[in-house]
Amino acid sequence: MRFNGFHAAALGVLAVLGASPAAAKTISVSATTPDANEKLQEALILAEPGDIVQLGAGVWTLTDGLSLDVAGVTVRGAGAGEGGSILDFTGQQGAGEGLLVTSDDVLLTNFAVLNTKGDGIKSKGADRIVYHQLRVEWTAGPKETNGAYGIYPVESTDVLVDSVYVRGASDAGIYVGQSKNIIVRDSIATENVAGIEIENSYNADVHDNIATKNTGGILVFDLPSLPMQGGHNVRVFENIVNDNSTPNFAPKGNIVASVPTGTGVLVMANRNVEIFDNVFADNGTANVMIVGYRYEHKDPNYQPLPRAIVVRGNQHGKAGYAPKFPGGDMIAAAMGGAIPPVLWDGSGDAVVLDKVGVLSLNLPDVKTPQSEAKPAPADLSKGTPPAALPAITLPESMEAKVK
Amino acid sequence: MKRILAAVAATLLCASGGAAFAPPGVDQALVESDAMPPKLSAFGLFRGNDPGQPSTGVAYTLRAPLFSDYTEKHRFIAIPAGKKARVGSDGVIDFPVGTVLVKSFGWNDVGGGRPVETRLLIHRASGWVALPYIWDADGKDATLALGGRRVPVTFKSPDGETHSIRYAVPNKNQCKECHSLNGEIVPIGPKARNFILDPAASDAVRARYFENPAALKPTMPIWDDPKAGSVADRARAYLDVNCAHCHNPAGSASNSGLFLRWTDDPGGVNYGIGKRPTAAGRGSGGMDFAIAPGDPAHSFMIYRLESIDPGIAMPEVGRSTVHKEGAALLRQWIAEMPRGASN
Numbered sequence: 001m002r003f004n005g006f007h008a009a010a011l012g013v014l015a016v017l018g019a020s021p022a023a024a025k026t027i028s029v030s031a032t033t034p035d036a037n038e039k040l041q042e043a044l045i046l047a048e049p050g051d052i053v054q055l056g057a058g059v060w061t062l063t064d065g066l067s068l069d070v071a072g073v074t075v076r077g078a079g080a081g082e083g084g085s086i087l088d089f090t091g092q093q094g095a096g097e098g099l100l101v102t103s104d105d106v107l108l109t110n111f112a113v114l115n116t117k118g119d120g121i122k123s124k125g126a127d128r129i130v131y132h133q134l135r136v137e138w139t140a141g142p143k144e145t146n147g148a149y150g151i152y153p154v155e156s157t158d159v160l161v162d163s164v165y166v167r168g169a170s171d172a173g174i175y176v177g178q179s180k181n182i183i184v185r186d187s188i189a190t191e192n193v194a195g196i197e198i199e200n201s202y203n204a205d206v207h208d209n210i211a212t213k214n215t216g217g218i219l220v221f222d223l224p225s226l227p228m229q230g231g232h233n234v235r236v237f238e239n240i241v242n243d244n245s246t247p248n249f250a251p252k253g254n255i256v257a258s259v260p261t262g263t264g265v266l267v268m269a270n271r272n273v274e275i276f277d278n279v280f281a282d283n284g285t286a287n288v289m290i291v292g293y294r295y296e297h298k299d300p301n302y303q304p305l306p307r308a309i310v311v312r313g314n315q316h317g318k319a320g321y322a323p324k325f326p327g328g329d330m331i332a333a334a335m336g337g338a339i340p341p342v343l344w345d346g347s348g349d350a351v352v353l354d355k356v357g358v359l360s361l362n363l364p365d366v367k368t369p370q371s372e373a374k375p376a377p378a379d380l381s382k383g384t385p386p387a388a389l390p391a392i393t394l395p396e397s398m399e400a401k402v403k
Numbered sequence: 404m405k406r407i408l409a410a411v412a413a414t415l416l417c418a419s420g421g422a423a424f425a426p427p428g429v430d431q432a433l434v435e436s437d438a439m440p441p442k443l444s445a446f447g448l449f450r451g452n453d454p455g456q457p458s459t460g461v462a463y464t465l466r467a468p469l470f471s472d473y474t475e476k477h478r479f480i481a482i483p484a485g486k487k488a489r490v491g492s493d494g495v496i497d498f499p500v501g502t503v504l505v506k507s508f509g510w511n512d513v514g515g516g517r518p519v520e521t522r523l524l525i526h527r528a529s530g531w532v533a534l535p536y537i538w539d540a541d542g543k544d545a546t547l548a549l550g551g552r553r554v555p556v557t558f559k560s561p562d563g564e565t566h567s568i569r570y571a572v573p574n575k576n577q578c579k580e581c582h583s584l585n586g587e588i589v590p591i592g593p594k595a596r597n598f599i600l601d602p603a604a605s606d607a608v609r610a611r612y613f614e615n616p617a618a619l620k621p622t623m624p625i626w627d628d629p630k631a632g633s634v635a636d637r638a639r640a641y642l643d644v645n646c647a648h649c650h651n652p653a654g655s656a657s658n659s660g661l662f663l664r665w666t667d668d669p670g671g672v673n674y675g676i677g678k679r680p681t682a683a684g685r686g687s688g689g690m691d692f693a694i695a696p697g698d699p700a701h702s703f704m705i706y707r708l709e710s711i712d713p714g715i716a717m718p719e720v721g722r723s724t725v726h727k728e729g730a731a732l733l734r735q736w737i738a739e740m741p742r743g744a745s746n
Contacts, residue, residue: 041550045575064551065713067576093553094571096719102576102586102655117714118684124658125586147714148684154658171684178658225672226660226681227652253680253687253703295679298672 024050031058031085037066044068044075052076055085055111062087065095065116071103074401077111080135080165085111097122097152098136101129107401109133115140120169122152128395129153131161132402138168142191142249149175150192153182155228158394162186162402170249171256172197173214176204178228183392184209193250194219194259195241200226204234205392215248216256216263217241217283222270223255224293224302231270233389241265242281242317248324260285260324269293269348271307274389280341281317285324287356288314292347292366304366305348310385312353316341320359331359331375344378345370352380429459431483435501435527443521443536443545446503448481452544454507454518457481461612462601465592467626467637467644469581470726472570473560474508477518480593481505482612490618494595502526504590510558517542519554520572524582524590531588533578549575560724568723577720585653596622596665597644623665627728638736639669641729645718658682661693675704676740685714697742699734708733 027043030036040060043053049072057078066087068075077085089098097119101108104127112135113120120136123129136150150166153159154177161184166173173192176182182204189195195211197219198204211217218241222231241264250257259266262284267273268291280287288311293304319341323332332339340357344350346364360378363370430447433440440446450456460481468476482488483501490496498504503525507518523534536545537552551574557567573581582588592598598619600609609616623640624632631637642650643665649656650663659681662673672678675693680686680703688706695701707717708730716722 038548038550038552041574041576045549063553064571064574067574067580069576069579092713093569094713094720094723095577096713100576100580102579102583117712118719124655145685145714148682148686152682154682171682175682177682223679223681225678227657251683251685251687252689253691254683255679298677 024048024052026052026054028054028056030056031060032056036060037062037064041066044070044073047073049073049105055087057083057085059086059088061091062089062098063091063093065089065092065097065100065118067095067100067102068106069102072105073103074107074109075099075111076107076109079110080112080133087111087113089114089116092117097147100124101126104128105397106130107132109401111135112137114138116147118147119152120147120150120166122149122154123156124153125155126153127156128158128398129156129160130398130401131164133162134164136164136166136169136173138170141168142170142193142246143168144170144249144251146170146249148172148254150189151175152177154178157181158398159183160394160398160402164188165190166195167191169193170251171254172219175199176201178226181392181394183207183394188212189214189217191246193246193248193256195244197221197256198231198234199223200229200231201234202230202232203392206234206236207238210240211244211264212240212242213246214244215246215250215261216259216266217244218265219256219259220265220267220270220273221255222268222293222303224297224299224304229299229302232272234270234272235274235276235389235392236265237274237276237278239278241278241283241287244283260289260328262286262322262324263289264319265289266291267306267309269302269304269306270309271303272386272389273306273308274310274312276310276313278314279317280314280319283319283341284322285320285328286339286343286359287316287319287341288352289343290348290350291345294345294363294366294370306350307348308386309348309350310353311342311350311380312385314354316354316356326370327373335359339375340377342380344380345373346378349383350380351383351385353385429481429483429503431501434481434483434503434525437527437529439532439534439547439549441547443523443547446523448503448505448523454521454538454545457505460503460505461604461608463593464599464601465644466597466599466621466623466631467640468592469644469648469721470729471508471721472568472724473558473566473726474510474519475516477507478592479505480612487614488612489614490595490616494618494622496590496593496595496598498526498590498593500526500528504593510556513556513558514542519556519570520548521545522573522578524578524588531582531590533575533582533588535572535575535578537572548572551575551577560727562727566724571721571723573720580655580720581648581718583649583655584651591648592644595619597640626732634732634736634739635669638733639665641732645726645729649718675702685712686717688715694737694740696740697738699737702737705730705734705737 098116101123138146148171172194173189195214320339361373509518
């Protein structure tokens with residue numbers, strides 16, 4: 001059944017048929033159909049489990065955010081690059097994101113979402129979601145007026161982000177929040193404030209990505225006063241994390257506005273995070289930074305310290321030559337022009353087996369202001385790392401979708 | 404409103420007066436089917452398909468309504484014969500399968516006061532379903548708009564200002580974004596604490612529609628009546644209705660950790676007091692806290708309420724104008740909090 005250029009009458013017939021069971025079908029929608037925004041939204045509403053909503057090639061000029069609430073639907077475009085299916089939200093008038101998915105077992109593949117006013121693509125409570133070969137971009141590059149998150153799964157179990165490209169997010173390019181069992185791989189995050197961020201989440205593998213020219217490349221955070229917290233068991237490995245030199249352009253007040261320009265991987269207040277076999281270079285503040293949550297909070301259940309952090313087997317290029325945290329330039333000058341590639345605020349515990357220097361700010365109590373830092377080299381190589389974390393495996397139904 | 408009340412009264416009179424003049428009523432089989440008919444008239448909810456003349460049911464209003472671009476809303480409930488709603492001990496109203504909540508939106512100075520759209524919330528065996536209908540240009544019927552639509556309108560708000568907006572009729576999914584609890588659609592407004600059954604309804608009518616009508620005791624103040632409650636209580640009522648449908652632990656904004664129900668602790672960080680932004684993006688407006696006690700100018704809750712930029716504005720759907728009066732109430736509430744109350 002093709003929806004290409006269909007008429008209101010045809011829609012009416014379909015609407016009356018409503019939920020009658022039908023074989024899986026492909027619903028094609030054209031970018032040039034009149035009222036394309038409304039027609040595409042209708043297709044997303046009328047799709048049934050198993051259906052494919054096929055986005056025609058071309059530039060879709062959209063004014064209102066789209067949403068999908070039917071389980072088991074695939075939204076497939078003709079490509080994420082030029083000549084593909086480009087959902088252009090430059091003139092967006094409503095909704096907090098370009099596309100919102102709230103159903104399980106959805107595959108999003110081969111299209112682009114550009115210049116949304118808020119987030120790019122958000123999925124909430126959408127288990128087993130697959131983001132594949134997508135592009136989310138703010139085409140004017142880094143600007144504070146860009147939307148916050150590019151790809152934004154939250155409150156979900158089993159999340160796969162595979163082969164996506166995200167550029168220009170004023171918070172995080174790829175942001176996974178309050179979720180469990182996550183893989184982010186083979187993706188490129190560039191010119192965002194945070195390239196990839198795993199926040200308040202359990203069990204994540206972030207691997208084989210390129211995080212370059214962001215403010216901070218890859219962030220693993222835990223924040224207080226949220227429904228799901230106590231982030232743990234995150235592996236960051238075999239990524240290229242280089243030249244994260246874009247000045248921080250996040251709107252003030254957001255936690256990422258505090259990320260120093262030139263940060264490679266930043267771990268804040270998580271436990272059991274492994275950072276291994278990555279290639280780091282040209283991160284002016286630090287290749288790896290390990291810190292506690294140093295803001296005031298009133299959450300008795302919150303654990304603000306980084307614990308059981310392991311750094312091993314990474315390649316370290318040039319780093320620490322332009323540390324953008326308060327007092328960083330003075331410390332660098334005192335140390336001959338650069339600080340070591342691993343920076344620790346002195347809170348919690350970490351094991352660093354890489355043969356590079358570690359600078360501790362010696363602030364074990366997160367309530368101590370940073371102005372009281374007593375920076376000094378630290379040796380974190382003597383500790384015994386905890387048992388290695390197992391690899392994340394996702395349901396076979398998800399992996400089958402990207403084969 | 405009066406017209407609707409009169410019409411409802413007439414309907415009831417008719418019904419009680421004998422079966423001979425029973426009006427063509429609701430197509431209950433259609434209501435309870437899975438169908439999404441393309442025309443509103445199919446349901447038979449209005450006599451002569453006049454949106455001012457419900458064919459059945461009882462009207463209601465709310466102490467604090469959801470702001471929707473200054474629309475006037477006319478609401479009624481249709482409950483099938485032989486069935487009744489029940490007010491639960493928690494004040495949530497349990498409507499039987501077959502119930503239709505009907506809400507028509509319009510402006511007195513647009514199209515002669517005829518509604519622009521009518522939204523149905525239908526309780527079917529499979530759960531609640533939300534269907535948006537837009538009235539046709541000739542006003543004779545309304546057409547299903549599953550994908551939503553923007554309708555250009557020009558109207559005056561109560562302060563006399565003229566607004567020309569592209570009013571957004573929500574799509575079916577957006578209906579659910581607000582009406583969602585644990586991923587299922589539920590009614591928002593009709594909770595005992597906020598619910599005003601048509602004051603003209605007799606005890607007999609009340610007993611016709613409710614098993615326990617005495618339990619309909621509204622506890623929230625009328626949000627814009629200074630005599631009805633303190634500024635803080637009226638602000639909390641406003642937040643409950645305009646925000647808490649998403650901002651609750653099972654709602655669309657559960658991940659924000661900002662919970663604004665009437666029953667939430669209004670002094671807590673999860674009520675926004677001293678709460679740092681979560682996933683707010685540009686919505687933070689460069690500010691540190693949702694609510695900075697005593698300082699509305701540095702409370703990004705106010706910033707978001709006073710914006711119509713989709714990357715900033717709250718609520719995220721259903722609003723293309725700023726609700727000045729609502730924002731003013733919240734400004735006053737925050738201004739009157741002792742500074743530093745979050746510490």
